[in-house]
């Protein structure tokens with residue numbers, strides 16, 4: 237059970253924290269590894285082949301080969317989170333443009349929250365407790381938007 241997280245570099249760690257918070261909030265088991273398809277391909281292979289987790293969440297910036305390399309080694313779902321840098325969309329395009337046959341599900345640039353939530357939704361297919369937590373999370377979002385709506389209308393009318 238749970239999610240195997242891979243980061244292309246330790247320098248990605250700070251951005252990934254939001255995803256870890258979501259996993260903690262949902263009480264989802266996760267493991268974090270630093271490994272690179274470019275720099276340490278053997279490490280990537282060992283991590284993926286020894287993982288007992290149900291999904292992979294992979295963060296990478298620049299020329300982001302890592303999620304594709306993970307996807308090549310497993311039939312489990314691989315969610316890629318492209319991380320931003322100086323060149324716009326480099327990591328997004330390198331993750332999303334996978335050749336047919338080896339898909340990677342890619343969320344928005346730096347959208348670490350959606351990456352974690354997508355993993356949780358996959359786990360929730362077979363876990364009613366998680367499904368309930370997702371519905372509660374959405375209810376809290378709905379309440380916040382309703383509160384914001386009321387506040388803005390009151391402010392505009394005053």
Ligand SMILES: Nc1c(C(=O)O)ncn1[C@@H]1O[C@H](COP(=O)(O)O)[C@@H](O)[C@H]1O
Nearest residue numbers: 244245247272273274296297300301302
């Ligand atoms: N995209 C990849 C891969 C890979 O895809 O194998 N390995 C490292 N990286 C990315 O390089 C950026 C800079 O890394 P350094 O800060 O270590 O130089 C990071 O965002 C990492 O995800």
